[in-house]
Amino acid sequence: MPNQYAFYSAADFVIDDAFLKHQLTPTPASIDWWNRWLSENPSQQEEWNKAVRLLEAVRLGLNDYTRTYLTPETEAMLLSRIQATNRLHDEEEAPIRSLWNQPWIRYVAAASVISLIGIGWWGQQSFQRRTQPYQAYVATLDESKIEKVNQGDKPLHFQLPDGSQVTLFAKSRLSFDNFFGKKNRSVYLSGKAFFEVKKQPNSPFFVYANELVTKVLGTSFVVQAYPNDKQVEVQVKTGKVSVFTQNDPSKAQKLSNRELEGIVLTPNQQITLNRQELRLARALVPEPQLLAQPIPLPAFEFEEAPVPQVLELIEKAYGVNIVYDAELLSSCTLTASLSEESLAQKIKLICQAIDATSETIDAQIVIYSKGCH
Amino acid sequence: MDTPIDEQQLWQDFQQGDDDAYTQLYRLHVRAMYRYGLSLVPVSEAFVLDCIHDVFAEIWAKKTRLTVPENVRYYLLKSLKTRILHLLKRHERPHLFVSQPDFDDLWAEPSSDELLMQEEESFDREQLIKRLVSQLPPRQQEAIRLRFVENMEYTQIAELLSMNRQSAQNLVFRAVEKLRSWLLPSLFYLFQDFFSSK
Structure with a gap:
């Protein structure tokens, strides 16, 4: 037996291939070998023990590295992104391949039944690649399914079996199965629709539209998901909705849970799903509307009113989040009549009055100010 | 001991255009790529994710021309580091990476x-x-x-x-x-x- 190990120090052992392999993935053969070696070299036993402890210590010290945690969500999102890039690449390659075939097709076109079959197959392949999520959803429903189609230009209004109201916009389709309202409240949308969902806390209402799933308890909102759109949009008018993507790893849990989770949208917010990158972005709707109030709204008439108070009122009235430094702005007052103005105009006018600027970030309005003197 | 997965076989299947094999390879190695990438450029997770994306997209695009690596993890980590260094050299990202060999002495x-x-x-x-x-x-x-x-x-x-x-x-x-x-x-x-x- 070669005895290179006779004079090894603990560190020598630790960096040795055979030693490391035995420590990390011992096999019956390696256990045998080291046991025999140690019984033949009892003087090295102590150094060997030290080496074992040293290796454990080193690996313990690398724990932060070993346990660097990639969340399942990030892992899945990244995979979808990679697959989207690959699809794009494959689609770019495909036309080149068919051009390649062209001269060959020209020469044998007359007699070539085979090439016709080939083209047919290729055509089918590329059609399948382009199968829309809507078709895939509808294919999972049985014969008794109900499909509402709006081919015209005018919005089509109807009621679902559970009492929820739907306005289906031009060139849109909505499907649901015969059990709708009994076993589930799921609808499948291609195009654009406005939903006013009847509240049933124990039975969430789901809208599947392209890659996006919208889950609500009872609320009104618009979903826009035309087959060739690059994005899917959800805008909330009243109540709360939660959205997640079809490929969300915790989708099953989000579907079965009675709570709203994931990204939760509140009135006047919208979410946009970029279908290529499967990236979700939250924003304010282009023209935020006043929320329906149980009590009549106070007039937006201000006289020497502290600006934080004004902003608070606006926050409540529109259900939006405004970020500002209350302490700094408490030195500013406002005298204005803002009842007629839109939210954007109100903010603009206030900013002008106190020499501040504003910006909308992730569905929040941020006010930058140096305060007033 | 769990049965070792034949990564060479997976790799060959992926080269034939097999999506599942490709996804399996991704799942087997993405965590190691992520931690190794983050250890090189610790403050920029998005940048590391971009680079992992680039590595996987590139092997997909070049799949018919690749040889079967002896050690897939090594191949992917090496590709990732190359990609990270390449982008850092092009100054597309702030310099966060320490690579001078004599840095050890300092x-x-x-x-x-x-x-x-x-x-x-x-x-x-x-x-x-x-x-x-x-x-x-x-x-x-x-x-x-x-x-x-x-x-x-x-x-x-x-x-x-x-x-x-x-x-x-x-x-x-x-x-x-x-x-x-x-x-x-x-x-x-x-x-x-x-x-x-x-």
């Missing part, structure tokens, strides 16, 4: 007083040894991560660090030896349960 070793203080401050041996590891020069840290976590051969570590095999082995040895000497005073009381369990 690395100040903790004094024995500092070591003693750290030992007193550390609640447990894990915290202490983590601190000690973080005080090794960056290249030694990278080498021991590749050696003791990613289980790489010295030749592969050498490739990843652009040096020869002997230097890579020396690097690992220096790191291990330094940790041993720093730990020496504490090995006997802090690591007692190692003694008793063995």
Whole structure:
């Protein structure tokens, strides 16, 4: 037996291939070998023990590295992104391949039944690649399914079996199965629709539209998901909705849970799903509307009113989040009549009055100010 | 022991355009790529994710022209590092990466007083040894991560660090030896349960 190990120090052992392999993935053969070696070299036993402890210590010290945690969500999102890039690449390659075939097709076109079959197959392949999520959803429903189609230009209004109201916009389709309202409240949308969902806390209402799933308890909102759109949009008018993507790893849990989770949208917010990158972005709707109030709204008439108070009122009235430094702005007052103005105009006018600027970030309005003197 | 997955077979299937094989390879290695990437550019997760995306997209695009790597993990980590360095060199991202080979020499070793203080401050041996590891020069840290976590051969570590095999082995040895000497005073009381369990 070669005895290179006779004079090894603990560190020598630790960096040795055979030693490391035995420590990390011992096999019956390696256990045998080291046991025999140690019984033949009892003087090295102590150094060997030290080496074992040293290796454990080193690996313990690398724990932060070993346990660097990639969340399942990030892992899945990244995979979808990679697959989207690959699809794009494959689609770019495909036309080149068919051009390649062209001269060959020209020469044998007359007699070539085979090439016709080939083209047919290729055509089918590329059609399948382009199968829309809507078709895939509808294919999972049985014969008794109900499909509402709006081919015209005018919005089509109807009621679902559970009492929820739907306005289906031009060139849109909505499907649901015969059990709708009994076993589930799921609808499948291609195009654009406005939903006013009847509240049933124990039975969430789901809208599947392209890659996006919208889950609500009872609320009104618009979903826009035309087959060739690059994005899917959800805008909330009243109540709360939660959205997640079809490929969300915790989708099953989000579907079965009675709570709203994931990204939760509140009135006047919208979410946009970029279908290529499967990236979700939250924003304010282009023209935020006043929320329906149980009590009549106070007039937006201000006289020497502290600006934080004004902003608070606006926050409540529109259900939006405004970020500002209350302490700094408490030195500013406002005298204005803002009842007629839109939210954007109100903010603009206030900013002008106190020499501040504003910006909308992730569905929040941020006010930058140096305060007033 | 679990049955080893035949990664070479997976790789060949993926080269034939098999999506499932490709996805399996992704799942097998993405975590290692993520932690290795983050250890190179610690503050920029998005950048690391972009680079992993680029590596996987590139092997998909070039799949028919690739050879079957002997060690898939090594191949992917190597590609990732190349990609990261390439983008950093193009100054597309802020410089966050330390790569000068002589940087090791500039690395100040903790004094024995500092070591003693750290030992007193550390609640447990894990915290202490983590601190000690973080005080090794960056290249030694990278080498021991590749050696003791990613289980790489010295030749592969050498490739990843652009040096020869002997230097890579020396690097690992220096790191291990330094940790041993720093730990020496504490090995006997802090690591007692190692003694008793063995």
